[in-house]
Amino acid sequence: MTPAPTERLHALDAVRGFALLLGVAFHASMSFLPGPQAWIVMDEQRSELMAITFFTLHIFRMTVFFVIAGYFGRLLLERCGLKGFVLDRLKRIAAPLAIFWPLALTGIIAVLIWSTIEVMGALPKNPPPPPAMTPTDFPLTHLWFLWVLLIFYTAMLLARGVGRLLDGGGVFARVVDGLVGFLVRSLAGPVLLAAPIALAFWLKPDLMAWVGIPTPDQSLIPGAIALTAYGIAFSFGWLLQRQDGLILGMARRWPLQLLVAIAATTTAYLILRGMPIGGKLTDEGLRATFCGLYALAIWTWTFGLIGAALTFLSGHSPVRRYLADASYWIYIVHIPIVMALQVALRDAPVAWPVKYALILAGTLVPALITYELLVRHTHLGWLLNGRRIPWRAKPQFQAQEGIA
Numbered sequence: 090m091t092p093a094p095t096e097r098l099h100a101l102d103a104v105r106g107f108a109l110l111l112g113v114a115f116h117a118s119m120s121f122l123p124g125p126q127a128w129i130v131m132d133e134q135r136s137e138l139m140a141i142t143f144f145t146l147h148i149f150r151m152t153v154f155f156v157i158a159g160y161f162g163r164l165l166l167e168r169c170g171l172k173g174f175v176l177d178r179l180k181r182i183a184a185p186l187a188i189f190w191p192l193a194l195t196g197i198i199a200v201l202i203w204s205t206i207e208v209m210g211a212l213p214k215n216p217p218p219p220p221a222m223t224p225t226d227f228p229l230t231h232l233w234f235l236w237v238l239l240i241f242y243t244a245m246l247l248a249r250g251v252g253r254l255l256d257g258g259g260v261f262a263r264v265v266d267g268l269v270g271f272l273v274r275s276l277a278g279p280v281l282l283a284a285p286i287a288l289a290f291w292l293k294p295d296l297m298a299w300v301g302i303p304t305p306d307q308s309l310i311p312g313a314i315a316l317t318a319y320g321i322a323f324s325f326g327w328l329l330q331r332q333d334g335l336i337l338g339m340a341r342r343w344p345l346q347l348l349v350a351i352a353a354t355t356t357a358y359l360i361l362r363g364m365p366i367g368g369k370l371t372d373e374g375l376r377a378t379f380c381g382l383y384a385l386a387i388w389t390w391t392f393g394l395i396g397a398a399l400t401f402l403s404g405h406s407p408v409r410r411y412l413a414d415a416s417y418w419i420y421i422v423h424i425p426i427v428m429a430l431q432v433a434l435r436d437a438p439v440a441w442p443v444k445y446a447l448i449l450a451g452t453l454v455p456a457l458i459t460y461e462l463l464v465r466h467t468h469l470g471w472l473l474n475g476r477r478i479p480w481r482a483k484p485q486f487q488a489q490e491g492i493a
Contacts, residue, residue, distance in 0.1 A: 099405055100398040101157050101336075106413035107398075108154040109420040112231070115146040116424060117448045120431040121441050127366040129197075130204050130431040134441040140366075144358055147301050148383065149350075149390035151234065152322045156391060158238060159326025160336065162245070167330075171246070178242055181475060186235040189421050193230045196425030204432045224309040231424045233306040240311070241323045262331075269328045273338040279346065279388035282321060287384035289317040291377065298376075299366045301383055318387065336399070343396030350389035357382040417473050418464050419456040426452045 119128035121139035166174040205212055220228050229236055256262055272278035290296055293314060297303070302318045305311035311319075329336050360370070360379050370376040402409065430448045437444060464470050471477040 098161075099409065100402040101160065101395075102413040103402045103406075103409045104153060104395055104398045105157045105161075106409070106416035107394075108150050108157070109416040110412070111146055111150050112420050113423050113427065113449060113452055115143065115150060116231070116427050117431075117445060117452070118142045118146075120435070121445065122366055124365045125367065128431075129201055130428055130435060132431065132435050132441065132444065134444070136441050139441070139445070141358060144299065144301075144361075145354055148354060148386050149394065151302070152318060152387050153391050153394055154234070155241075155319045155322035156326035156329075156395065159241070159245075159323040159328075160330045161326075162242060162323075163327045163330040177475070178239070180472060182235050182238055182242075185417075185421065185473060186232055186239075190230065190232050193232060193421070193424060194228060197230060197428065200425055200428040200432060203429070204435075207432060207435075220307075226307065227309045229306045229309070231306065232421065233304065236309065237305060237311055237315070237319060238323075241320065244320075245324070245327055265328060266332055269325070270332065270335060270338075272325070273329070273335055274341070276342070279349075279385065279392050282325065282388045283381075283384035285321060286314070286318045286387060287380045289314045290380035290384065294376075295369055296376075296380075297367055298361055298370050298379055298383075299364070299368070302387075322391070336395075339392055339396040340399040341396065343393045343400060346389045346393030346396060350386050350393050353382045353386035353389060357386060414465070414474050415457060415460045418460045418469075419453065421473075422456055422459070423452050426455065 118139040120130045120132045121134060121136045122128065122131075122143060123135040123137060123140055162174075165177060169177060202212065220226050252262065272281060286302075296314075302314055303312050305315040357379055360375055360382075361368075364370075370379055427448060430451045434444045434447060464473060465478050466480050468477060
């Protein structure tokens with residue numbers, strides 16, 4: 090069991106913030122995807138480079154996040170106990186979801202109305218019906234990850250309770266610890282972690298290959314692929330934290346992991362190149378190859394990126410610390426801003442790289458300004474980051490888990 094650290098886990102914090110900030114780059118790319126409409130706002134200019142960006146980021150971004158979330162989740166439980174853990178997760182996960190989900194949805198709807206009027210000149214007389222707001226038809230928007238985190242926290246607490254009840258001698262726990270240690274230290278680790286995800290892909294013949302893991306943002310009941318992929322990632326991170334220092338083993342062979350990730354991603358992309366975003370692979374051989382490559386890319390990216398961060402980002406950096414703290418707020422507010430800028434720039438007579446840069450800057454700058462003025466030093470900072478930083482506070486070096 091890992092003792093409570095005396096210092097913040099800087100590398101993992103950086104990875105968590107990096108994964109959330111990449112969400113801005115990911116969603117900003119979607120208006121430039123080639124082919125038929127794949128996003129609420131589609132630019133008049135399209136780019137294969139944006140398709141590559143979209144495809145690559147979606148492979149690893151949220152899996153990396155859920156590994157860190159699992160790790161920090163168990164660390165928080167060990168430090169604060171069950172009651173403290175539950176209260177903290179209600180404050181920093183459930184409350185932001187309840188507060189910001191209706192605001193995010195309102196912003197998205199407003200931009201959608203604006204975009205429709207810009208394209209059609211008026212709202213359609215017979216608009217599509219709104220979501221039914223049932224468990225299977227519920228627009229969680231980009232805040233779906235908070236809902237899924239609550240599901241995973243509940244599942245792990247239940248599993249922990251059952252384990253203590255049925256495995257009083259710790260035999261099963263030692264077996265699990267041995268397996269997790271093997272996955273971290275062995276070259277076969279990413280392959281074994283990828284296998285259940287590849288199978289989940291294969292069992293869905295109508296899988297939209299471009300999308301990979303279907304984002305569970307339209308239902309309160311996540312789909313089988315998302316539960317499998319993100320559930321394995323969260324559980325792996327949770328179990329990693331049981332063994333002191335085991336996560337440092339992910340720093341071994343990180344260059345090899347990234348090389349394999351790039352090769353698997355490139356090959357998977359070439360299989361899909363020229364296929365519409367919503368297209369499906371019909372050749373069984375290609376489909377099997379794609380499922381295996383995509384799943385392998387998920388876990389080699391995850392091992393490689395976390396390993397590289399542990400190697401190079403373990404020291405304290407005020408800039409990384411600030412961005413890690415700000416990333417939660419930025420991710421919460423970014424979608425309506427990104428969409429509004431995509432509408433505003435859709436027909437602008439400038440090259441798509443300029444538009445993309447303007448969308449990124451136009452999202453990140455106001456998000457950072459509002460974080461500094463409205464969040465970091467206010468009760469919102471207490472809600473999102475677990476603390477309210479006084480305006481003239483000295484740098485803090487104590488352990489402090491992020492939203493994960």
